[in-house]
Amino acid sequence: MKDGGRRGAIRPDIAALELSGIAKVALEALDDPEVVPLWFGESDIVTPDFIREAAKRALDAGRTFYSYSRGHRPLREALAAYHRRLYGIELHPDRITVPGSTMLSVMIAGQCVLERGDEILLVSPYWPNIRTVAEILGAVPVEVRLEEGPERWRLDIGKLAAAIGPKTRAVYVNSPSNPTGWVMSREEQAAVLDLCRRHGLALISDEVYHRNLFGPEDPAPSFLELADEEEPVFVLNGFSKAWAMTGWRLGWMITPRSLAEPMAVLAECNNTGATAFAQYGGIAALTEGEPFVRAFRERCRRNRDLVVERLGGHPRVTLLPPEGAFYAFPRIEGIGDGLAFCRRAVREARVGLAAGYTFGAGNEDHIRLCFAIATERLTAALDRLSVLLDRL
Ligand SMILES: Cc1ncc(COP(=O)(O)O)c(C=O)c1O
The missing domain is CATH 3.90.1150.10 (Aspartate Aminotransferase, domain 1)
Incomplete structure (x- = not known):
């Protein structure tokens, strides 16, 4: 060689x-x-200042140690309160993990569901990193393209169903969408979830643009409003897009409650938790950021x-x-x-x-x-x- x-x-x-x-x-x-x-x-x-100040205060107070790999308790409590306020839902703390960025959450969700040779359906056009995550894990991305027009991008649920084969293990959707700006309706979400339920598929829903909308609705419809707490549904989110925090590498994932322990292990082995003092910036964003x-x-x-x-x-x-x-x-x-x-x-x-x-x-x-x-x-x-x- x-x-x-x-x-x-x-x-x-x-x-x-x-x-x-x-x-x-x-x-x-x-x-x-x-x-x-x-x-x-x-x-x-x-x-914004108030977020940076909160992180600086945490740094000055000596928050420089390892944090629990699933995230500091005060941040996870603030996330539970945020979801209560925004969607009217109660999340058990065992369902919330803050491993680092949303990007990292995408990788961890992939690690949870994809084995070598498995297929994952990607609603396309999609953010390219999801395809690469599948490839890194040895899985096979299968694209299902949205219909273009006449007024908006549209999901053909029949096309998604037709792409399911014996090796399909998961579906990835991202709404509001990078790159199209498509926002999934509640009906489209219900149809996708129903499809996943009927075929025993995991669902990875990337909701990182949940606050970036142009119509009267805010936040965007979330799969959290539809799925039960034990279903194999992974809802991924983060601070980058709504609070101008792209450099902080901070995000969260909501997973089935019974996965609390494996999530702690995955969070530990991928990053050993998000940056400790950055998490205090996250709390300020959630509580004062509206x-x-x-x-x-x-x-x-x-x-x-x-x-x-x-x-x-x-x-x-x-x-x-x-x-x-x-x-x-x-x-x-x-x-x-x-x-x-x-x-x-x-x-x-x-x-x-x-x-x-x-x-x-x-x-x-x-x-x-x-x-x-x-x-x-x-x-x-x-x-x-x-x-x-x-x-x-
Ligand atoms: C759809 C989607 N998911 C996740 C991310 C990554 O977010 P983060 O900066 O929190 O890793 C991006 C960034 O562009 C994105 O477009």
């Missing part, structure tokens, strides 16, 4: 892992201040309208208005190679986008842009993008 066998010791599927179509574009121009970054899922707002959540939602709603009007109005663009999250996922006629187009957008328009192919098959002529940044910067980026589109 050319490398003296060193490479051969690594699992081939791990050695073959590739960056997503988000990172492939972004890593080339990450430090260029001229590029307006619409590629990642975050705003340009620094985490004005911020509302103001941020307003900003995103304004920006959504701007993107729909400016980008959606371009003759080459088809854009279904996002109902939630903070992304637009337009189809662009004549885009050709999407990755090449995104690289060109960086070079010529100085705008950072994500290439559609990375969100699943059938999305090659889409791009994703995040519209959570300040309206003035977004406007400048849209101006430059429309000049580029005119040149296609």
